[in-house]
Amino acid sequence: xxxxxxxxxxxxxxxxxxxxxxxxxxxxxxxxxxxxxxxxxxxxxxxxxxxxxxxxxxxxxxxxxxxxxxxxxxxxxxxxxxxxxxxxxxxxxxxxxxxxxxxxxxxxxxxxxxxxxxxxxxxxxxxxxxxxxxxxxxxxxxxxxxxxxxxxxxxxxxxxxxxxxxxxxxxxxxxxxxxxxxxxxxxxxxxxxxxxxxxxxxxxxxxxxxxxxxxxxxxxxxxxxxxxxxxxxxxxxxxxxxxxxxxxxxxxxxxxxxxxxxxxxxxxxxxxxxxxxxxxxxxxxxxxxxxxxxxxxxxxxxxxxxxxxxxxxxxxxxxxxxxxxxxxxxxxxxxxxxxxxxxxxxxxxxxxxxxxxxxxxxxxxxx
Numbered sequence: 205x206x207x208x209x210x211x212x213x214x215x216x217x218x219x220x221x222x223x224x225x226x227x228x229x230x231x232x233x234x235x236x237x238x239x240x241x242x243x244x245x246x247x248x249x250x251x252x253x254x255x256x257x258x259x260x261x262x263x264x265x266x267x268x269x270x271x272x273x274x275x276x277x278x279x280x281x282x283x284x285x286x287x288x289x290x291x292x293x294x295x296x297x298x299x300x301x302x303x304x305x306x307x308x309x310x311x312x313x314x315x316x317x318x319x320x321x322x323x324x325x326x327x328x329x330x331x332x333x334x335x336x337x338x339x340x341x342x343x344x345x346x347x348x349x350x351x352x353x354x355x356x357x358x359x360x361x362x363x364x365x366x367x368x369x370x371x372x373x374x375x376x377x378x379x380x381x382x383x384x385x386x387x388x389x390x391x392x393x394x395x396x397x398x399x400x401x402x403x404x405x406x407x408x409x410x411x412x413x414x415x416x417x418x419x420x421x422x423x424x425x426x427x428x429x430x431x432x433x434x435x436x437x438x439x440x441x442x443x444x445x446x447x448x449x450x451x452x453x454x455x456x457x458x459x460x461x462x463x464x465x466x467x468x469x470x471x472x473x474x475x476x477x478x479x480x481x482x483x484x485x486x487x488x489x490x491x492x493x494x495x496x497x498x499x500x501x502x503x504x505x506x507x508x509x510x511x512x513x514x515x516x517x518x519x520x521x522x523x524x525x526x527x528x529x530x531x532x533x534x535x536x537x538x539x540x541x542x543x544x545x546x547x548x549x550x551x552x553x554x555x556x557x558x559x560x561x562x563x564x565x566x567x568x569x570x571x
Contacts, residue, residue, distance in 0.1 A: 226257065226267050227276075231297035234286065235405070236398045239439035241277050241284040286438065294438055295409035298402040302552035332366035340368040378419040378463040379559065380456040381407060383432075384474035385424045385440065386447040396522050397442050399548045400473045403555050407471075408434045410556070419466075421459045425452030427480055427488055431459070446480035446490045450499075453506040453517070460515055468515045469562055471555055475522040477531055478503045495531055507539040517541040518558055522548055 229251070233244040245268065252258045258267075268284075271277045276290035286294075329342045349365040381404055389397040404422055411418045412434075422432045426445025429452040453470070460468045480490040481502045491499060510517055517539045519532055524545050536543040544554045 222262055223267065223270060226262075227271070227293075228297045228301065230267070230271070231294045232301075232398075232402070234290075234294060235298070235401050235438050236395065238441050239286055241286055245284070288435070291435055291438055292409075295405045295434070298406035298552075299409040302403065302406045302556060329367045329369055332363070332368050336368045342367045342369055376417050376419070377415070377467045377469070377562075378460055379407075379411070379468075380421045380423055380459055380470045382423045382425060382429075382452045382456055382470060382472040382474075383440075384447060384472075384476065385426045385442045386445045386476060386479075387442060388447070388476040389442045396475050396548060397440070399551050400522070401437060401440055403473065403552045404437055405434075406552060407555065407559065408437070410559075419463050421456070423452055423455050423459070425449065425455075427490075428482075429455040431455070446488075446492060447474065447476050447478050448480040448482070448488075449474065449478040450481045450503045450506050453503075453510060457506075457510060457513060457515060461513070467562075468513075470510065470515060470517045471520065471559070472517055473520045473522070473551070473555070477528055495527065500531065500534075504535060504538045507535050507541070511539045511541075516562070518555075518562070519543045520551060520554060521545050522551060 226248075230244060230248055233247045234241060237243040237247065245264070248267075249264055252264060258264055268277075271290075272279075274289070274293075275287055276293050277284050278287050279285075329345050332341070345367040346361070346365050349367065350359060350361050353362075353365070354360055383397075383400050383404060385397065389400070408420060408422070411420045422434065422437060423429055424432050424440065425448055426443055427448055429448065432440060449472075452472070456470045460470075477495050478499050479492050479496070480488055481499050483489045489498070507517065517535075518541055519536060521528065521532055521544065529545065532543045532545075535541075542558065544558070546554050
């Protein structure tokens with residue numbers, strides 16, 4: 205039986221690679237569909253018909269069966285839904301997609317260039333001081349110091365003889381990721397909420413796997429602000445909300461205050477101006493037209509309060525209207541924070557690079 209081989213190219217994929225690519229696409233579409241598996245599969249079917257994704261070796265049914273076999277989706281009352289493992293797979297795919305575009309960096313595990321009270325032992329030694337772990341004593345260097353002073357016949361061990369191995373100093377970090385879920389995140393036909401959710405999912409996966417001692421909270425803000433768990437995130441929708449940036453910052457500060465004296469930061473992903481606040485009696489004051497001075501001033505006051513509590517706010521703007529840039533510059537100046545203006549494609553890169561760099565930079569400044 206004759207075999208016909210197609211020409212190999214660098215872009216050629218095995219069936220396994222195609223399956224993995226399709227599963228990643230399914231993850232993205234599921235996030236875009238706010239966790240609706242049926243809708244995501246329908247979109248995938250439309251994409252496949254348009255671009256000829258499937259063939260006799262790999263069909264849509266093959267993909268669905270594989271998703272079931274891996275425990276990513278299951279059928280309940282005739283409907284396909286995400287499982288807990290499926291939510292985790294979406295986080296992993298988001299992390300993989302965002303990090304695939306990152307440039308090489310010397311960092312990545314929150315290590316600092318300083319030595320101190322840590323876990324990872326280095327080859328260098330230093331004189332023992334109170335607080336150093338006894339398990340880190342370098343016995344050879346310690347005995348050598350004693351022998352050099354008194355000789356082997358009159359051996360006496362003194363405190364100044366003790367030497368310990370240096371350890372690499374590491375620290376914990378508390379981060380609140382604020383996501384704008386106001387109506388403008390899907391306004392004018394541009395989907396801004398899906399990339400923002402991908403970033404949140406990827407950041408959550410990064411911290412849970414690489415930095416399990418770190419604290420991460422997800423806060424969404426529209427007319428009001430609330431905490432969202434990781435498991436809820438793929439199902440998140442925008443609403444007919446205004447943008448109460450102040451409420452989001454107040455909730456984020458409240459969460460960070462409970463974390464004690466560790467590094468604290470807020471990542472705020474937004475595409476619009478603050479357009480709402482609660483007044484002194486708890487009523488929602490809103491103004492969708494322009495930058496209302498009353499709303500802006502209260503939001504800037506919150507930026508100053510974050511600065512006083514040593515909470516740095518990094519603002520990630522996915523819109524670049526001149527008057528919005530002016531507001532963000534004022535906000536950043538008041539907080540002594542950072543501002544990033546990026547396209548949706550670069551949003552994840554900016555956030556993750558900043559997360560890893562912030563950790564090291566803050567430790568250095570406190571030394």
